[in-house]
Amino acid sequence: MADEVTIHRNIEAQTDSGVGSGAVYAAKAQVLNKALLDLGMGRYQWLLFLITSIGWFLDSFWMTSFVVIAPAASNEALFFYSGDESSYFFVSLFVGMTIGAAAWPWMSDLLGRKWIFTSTLVLMGMGGLVGAGMPAFTGLCVVGFAVGLAVSGNQLVDAIILLEVLPASYQYLVAIQGALWGLGQLTASAIGWAFIEQYTCGTGPDELSTAAVLSSIKARTITHSSSGSSRSTSSSCHYVSNKGWRYVWWTFGCITLFVYLCRFAFPLRETPKYLLSRRRDAEATQIVKDIAGYNRRQTWLTETSFARVDSTIDTSAAERRRQSRYAALAVITIYTVEAFASPVRGCGLALMGSTWGLFGLVARIITTFYGDAVAGGGPVWFCGAIWVVMGGAWLALPVETWGKAAA
DSSP states (O other), X not given: OHHHHHHHHTHXXXXXXXXXXXXXXXXXXXXXXXHHHHHXXXXXXXXXXXXHHHHHHHHHHHHHHHHHHHHHHHTSTTTSOSSOOHHHHHHHHHHHHHHHHHHHHXXXXXXXXXXXXXXXXXXXXXXXXXXXXXXXXXXXXXXHHHHHHXXXXXXXXXXXXXXXXXXXXXXXXXXXXXXXXXXXXXXXXXXXXXXXXXSBTTBSTTGGGHHHXXXXXXXXXXXXXXXXXXXXXXXXXXXXXXXXXXXXXXXXXXXXXXXXXXXXXXXXXXXXXXXXXXXXXXXXXHHXXXXXXXXXXXOOOOHHHHHHHHHHSOHHHHXXXXXXXXXXXXXXXXXXXXXXXXXXXXXXXXXXXXXXXXXXXXXXHHHHHXXXXXXXXXXXXXXXXXXXXXXXXXXXXXXXXXXXXXX
């Protein structure tokens, strides 16, 4: 009874700390947070922290891979058309990231967090394996789009999955996930260096085969020239002596799919806060019980705990006061995942992530088609001004997440 009184006294505070939550959900989320806090940090949460952190590692891993392979791939004869079109490869990446960041987290609000995490891992891994065998530039760009689509969605959903099962006292682990980002860049660069150094344009074991390839290409060039073909074949960098970048993506793809298979050794559950936001109280209760069992502990949470909230709060009045999905967005794009309540958390991160991807896309388009515009350093000053404005906006935000359990 004392716990119930405490819950209702703190409904208003909980609603303030979870932007977008109605009174009924806020009260139920507080019950769930109390149950998770009493349950404590156990084996399930620590393993989930490891798995989602590896997700951050893979996201950084794949983004860095584009930088690693682009120079070697762009030098390969008959793979790119005349001129350096490697920038289009990055444009395709950012188009995929913009769409993926908007679509995946938003869908997680509607369809659940678990399957999206799994799907993005598969898409990244398969993209690497397929892209490494692509014989044409257009095909590589299509795969680059697919990888970008998966990377942006996986990164945002990783944070959601972890946050929604953590006790409030361990929510700082969401921020610590970012440490794996740097490790992903280091690993991608190391693997790329090992392969590209040995298997790029006549360096390494394939060096002797280059002369034979050049003779064959030269013969084909004469034939094409006589028939009016305009494709450039003057480069001395050809497939047989330029397999390094393909080895890089094959390796990355295998590593990602291995991580995906390892995920089945862990009993990944849907997050209880997502289920609660969909009014699936019984399933949310069962998930907490499953987590407690995996941690070899017990929980006091029952479906009756949530039923008491329904019986003591005027549901119809709460629903009338409930904000729309988009009107509830705390804070727009410059706050942490903790500021959003579970019913709109994915939608909020979709808005944030799509904006991030969109500005990255705009930057890449400018450097691709208007290279002279960046020569004077104008974009650097513009970005600096944006950061100053964002800092001021951050200080003006009315919602404080420190010391509060995420709704």
